[in-house]
Amino acid sequence: MKNTSSILTEKVVNSAINSLRKKKRIELLSFAAIAKELDVGIDELSTFYTTTEDIFLKAQKKDWESLHRYWDKQIKKAKTPGDYMRAFEIFFERFVETLSKDSDLRFELSCYLPACVKFRDKNRIKVKEKFTKLIKRGWPGKDEKVIQRQSELVTVLFYGFIDHVVHIPKNERLKILSDFRNMLNLHLQDRKFF
Amino acid sequence: MNVDVQKKVKIIQKSMDSIRKMDKTVHTISFIQLAHEMEMPLNELTDFFLDVEDIFLNEQKRVTRKIEAHLEKGIKNCKTPNDAKDLMESSVLKMVDLLPDYSDLVYSAIFYLPKCLAERDRTKKYYRQKIRIIIKKGWPGKIDSVLDRQANLVLLSLYGFLDYCVKANKRERKEVLKDFNNMINLHLQDRLFF
Secondary structure (H helix, E strand, C coil): CCCHHHHHHHHHHHHHHHHHHHHCCHHHCCHHHHHHHHCCCHHHHHHHCCCHHHHHHHHHHHHHHHHHHHHHHHHHHCCCHHHHHHHHHHHHHHHHHCCCCCHHHHHHHHHHCHHHHHHHHHHHHHHHHHHHHHHHHHCCCCCHHHHHHHHHHHHHHHHHHHHHHCCCCHHHHHHHHHHHHHHHHHHHHCCCCC | CCHHHHHHHHHHHHHHHHHHHHCCCHHHCCHHHHHHHHCCCHHHHHCCCCCHHHHHHHHHHHHHHHHHHHHHHHHHCCCCHHHHHHHHHHHHHHHHHHCCCCHHHHHHHHCCCHHHHHHHHHHHHHHHHHHHHHHHHHCCCCCHHHHHHHHHHHHHHHHHHHHHHCCCCHHHHHHHHHHHHHHHHHHHHCCCCC
């Protein structure tokens, strides 16, 4: 069950996103307007967030932390190459399934707001490290250099996939996910690549 | 290049340097502040640009115009499948080569500035259309639905690659470019995909 603070923070994020969708300009968002809309005091908002940028940063962190938690569980459970391959695939499935309805705006802000960009860069390294581990164990027998090149390429493609998938309707996301995973699988099985 | 265009390009470059030095988020920078930082009379800036957004839009268009010209000419001169395959590779290379030193700054601002976002959407649609034509010519015999799906995958891969390139140095870009092209080729040759 969600506690009162998480209900409020969720409402704050939704209010900020809705406002941004309408106004198109982040400088037009204000703590006062959000507090008024949610009928809470500015002081109460300030206990959770320092700035409007902070609202989006915390939402971004929350989404990724939850995704990593789920992913780590799958990785921990894996024992065989097949399990690691499955953990690799499950990550993309989970990512698409858990995208919020405002994922387009959240994505755009994560590429623009400095604190969000910083988090995005840091998280990208974390994601790449996990891809490296999964490729090493899911497709064994590759030398270190190949693993590094392939995990870099998979990360590059994954970030393109994010950009694409957040901008298309929900019902089209699973179709492209299936093609995307096939493309990655083919790439990871390929020997000519090296 | 005529004198006005040269001057415009110089102003863009100088603006980007100043914006980086100011270390501020784009939406917090006024035209007056920018002119001051650039040590340039405000009217010299306003002779060429309407506002900060206009500077970024111009820079964005300057790069995409060159890629569009390359694609249009390339498609027109495509006689054989190999010509189309070469065009795919040369276009990706062109995109990477055209990225200026401040491409990370432009890339990030595009996600916030409404006119730049609209231009990004337009360019994306345009690239998709051209990628589809190149796949059709370079890897003939594919049915329409396959062409559509593969064009989407190549497009999203390309945007992932650009996302990587804007922050990578020239050597890193070239390294991933080789693997990227191999992967796209492999994907487009694949029959199991369907």
